[in-house]
Amino acid sequence: MQSSGxxxxxxxxxxxxxxxxxxxxxxxxxxxxALVTHSPSLDEARAALASTLGEQAVPFVSAAVGNFExxxxxxDATGVPVPRSxxxxxxxxxxxxx
Amino acid sequence: MPLPSxxxxxxxxxxxxTVGTIWGRVAANRLxxxxxxxxxxxxxxxxxxxxxxxxxxASTHILSRMAPYGADLNDMPITDGEVSSFAxxxxxxxxxxxxxVGVVARTVAIDTTxxxxxxxxxxxxEGQAEPAQVQDRAPTSAKKRSAFVPTIGAAGATSALSxxxxxxxxxxxxxxxxxxxxxxxxxxTIDKGIPRWQLELAAARTSLLNQCFF
Numbered sequence: 089m090q091s092s093g094x095x096x097x098x099x100x101x102x103x104x105x106x107x108x109x110x111x112x113x114x115x116x117x118x119x120x121x122a123l124v125t126h127s128p129s130l131d132e133a134r135a136a137l138a139s140t141l142g143e144q145a146v147p148f149v150s151a152a153v154g155n156f157e158x159x160x161x162x163x164d165a166t167g168v169p170v171p172r173s174x175x176x177x178x179x180x181x182x183x184x185x186x
Numbered sequence: 187m188p189l190p191s192x193x194x195x196x197x198x199x200x201x202x203x204t205v206g207t208i209w210g211r212v213a214a215n216r217l218x219x220x221x222x223x224x225x226x227x228x229x230x231x232x233x234x235x236x237x238x239x240x241x242x243x244a245s246t247h248i249l250s251r252m253a254p255y256g257a258d259l260n261d262m263p264i265t266d267g268e269v270s271s272f273a274x275x276x277x278x279x280x281x282x283x284x285x286x287v288g289v290v291a292r293t294v295a296i297d298t299t300x301x302x303x304x305x306x307x308x309x310x311x312e313g314q315a316e317p318a319q320v321q322d323r324a325p326t327s328a329k330k331r332s333a334f335v336p337t338i339g340a341a342g343a344t345s346a347l348s349x350x351x352x353x354x355x356x357x358x359x360x361x362x363x364x365x366x367x368x369x370x371x372x373x374x375t376i377d378k379g380i381p382r383w384q385l386e387l388a389a390a391r392t393s394l395l396n397q398c399f400f
Contacts, residue, residue, distance in 0.1 A: 101390045116387045120388045121395065126301075147299075148384075151365060154298035154364050155364035157294045158291040158294055158361075159398075160392065166346040167334030171342075
């Protein structure tokens with residue numbers, strides 16, 4: 089985000105109860121939450137995402153979620169350790185390292 | 187809605203509907219009577235409740251940990267010992283586990299993407315089975331290092347499945363089709379349709395929900 093010059097609350101990445109401070113981020117989070125949790129509100133969240141970011145954003149965000157559903161499972165199931173180099177960013181985005 | 191990448195999903199998807207490199211052989215002896223259904227069953231297992239699975243007990247035990255959602259992934263994390271026990275239980279080698287992980291994980295990825303855009307799921311029918319690719323079982327330089335499974339080089343996100351070449355390739359293909367290619371990962375401001383930072387929000391939120399630090 090910092091490289092892109094995008095300003096929002098980084099802690100909202102690691103803490104679901106922290107508001108990111110901008111609507112596009114809220115809608116990405118809302119759609120992601122609905123998709124990952126198999127929520128009945130997925131259609132509504134998709135419509136909100138399309139309304140804020142445009143319809144073309146939906147397949148990109150969906151695919152990104154899909155990719156990380158894959159990666160999370162691969163890494164957890166194969167026991168790949170988290171690199172120590174990630175400790176610093178963990179603090180910045182509000183999650184506990186290790 | 188069209189999928190975002192111009193790359194076809196055919197290559198990374200194909201192993202989901204064909205006899206697996208390892209499971210095709212193992213399945214004939216241990217899992218189901220028809221080898222060509224083995225990989226399909228593994229993939230479908232993610233869509234089914236554990237009680238209805240036709241996969242063997244050892245596989246069900248591991249597959250139940252790769253749950254469809256979220257906090258379940260870490261309520262009872264898979265351990266190194268369980269991975270080793272799994273290979274023994276199915277009388278195969280650890281690469282069979284690697285293939286199982288790859289198949290299930292890629293099925294989750296593709297199904298999630300399709301649900302996200304409101305499209306029907308891919309039919310993992312039996313009719314597309316192909317013989318196992320013997321060359322994919324050639325010895326690799328994979329060794330057990332810091333992960334539960336052998337890897338070629340240090341254990342990491344891009345080497346986790348490297349002990350099984352077909353899975354390694356399929357993971358990379360799908361990663362590039364759904365998100366970014368490995369070489370694009372270092373381009374922080376890349377825009378392939380939407381800005382990268384928006385992709386990263388989705389990625390980070392997914393990992394938060396799955397309680398996966400990565």
